[in-house]
Amino acid sequence: MTADPAVLRRAKPADSAAIARVHVETWRAAYAGLVPDAYLVSMTEAGQTSSWRQTLRQGSGSNLVAEAPDGQVVGFGSCGRPRLGDLSFQGEVYALYVAIDWQGKGFGRQLLGALFSALRGTGVSNAYLWVLAGNPARFFYESMGGTRIAERQESFAGTLLDEIAYGWRDLSQWQARQDAR
Numbered sequence: 001m002t003a004d005p006a007v008l009r010r011a012k013p014a015d016s017a018a019i020a021r022v023h024v025e026t027w028r029a030a031y032a033g034l035v036p037d038a039y040l041v042s043m044t045e046a047g048q049t050s051s052w053r054q055t056l057r058q059g060s061g062s063n064l065v066a067e068a069p070d071g072q073v074v075g076f077g078s079c080g081r082p083r084l085g086d087l088s089f090q091g092e093v094y095a096l097y098v099a100i101d102w103q104g105k106g107f108g109r110q111l112l113g114a115l116f117s118a119l120r121g122t123g124v125s126n127a128y129l130w131v132l133a134g135n136p137a138r139f140f141y142e143s144m145g146g147t148r149i150a151e152r153q154e155s156f157a158g159t160l161l162d163e164i165a166y167g168w169r170d171l172s173q174w175q176a177r178q179d180a181r
Contacts, residue, residue: 006066006107008114011076013056015065018073020048026097034134039157061094062118066107074102079115079127087150089167091119091127112144113178116171126169130154133162141166145174 011019024043031040056063061080068074075098082092093115098107119127128149131138142148146166153160168174 004069006068006075006110007071008064008066008110011052011056011063011065011078013053015073015076016053016056017045017049019052019065019076020045022073022076022097022099023048023052025099029100030135030137031132034132034161036157036159062115062122064111064114064118066098066102066111068102074099075107075111077111077115079119081124082128087128087165087167089126089128091122091124091171093127093129096129108140109144109178113175116168116174120171120175125171126167127171128165128167130163130165133164138164138166145177 024045027035027043028040055078061078063078064076065073066075066077075096077096078094079091080094082089083094093112096108096111096115098111116127129141129146130152131141133151146168148164149167150165152163152165154163155161
């Protein structure tokens with residue numbers, strides 16, 4: 001099911017509370033049973049708002065929001081140069097989340113495309129992202145043409161989490177395939 005297209009735009013510090021709302025909601029839904037419950041319970045919109053406000057004021061990487069037709073922020077994404085040099089890719093998608101009620105309507109696809117465009121605009125020709133192995137979102141990344149390129153265990157909140165990296169070796173080619181649809 002698709003909705004009217006999202007309005008995608010650069011995130012501003014004024015969006016911090018809306019991003020935080022989506023961040024907390026999606027983490028609690030997607031990571032229940034994967035991330036320690038104590039961590040998910042301790043997440044607050046106020047804490048995430050502060051964190052996102054600081055991130056957006058610093059202006060590092062590309063941070064985007066997806067607005068529903070009514071102007072409500074219902075998703076966000078961020079990307080930039082790889083945080084770690086452990087994979088041979090030029091760009092990394094750090095985050096991509098769409099509010100639960102808005103999933104399955106094409107907003108994730110739009111956000112991913114916009115993040116890839118932002119990376120391409122900085123001269124990046126390929127990208128990857130990490131996703132928890134138990135997160136059903138991994139199927140979304142596979143349907144978007146991501147290829148499983150690595151696995152790792154990451155220490156987080158006192159536990160080891162299994163993660164999978166998905167990569168796109170040619171962002172221009174990916175965009176051409178999307179445009180042909």
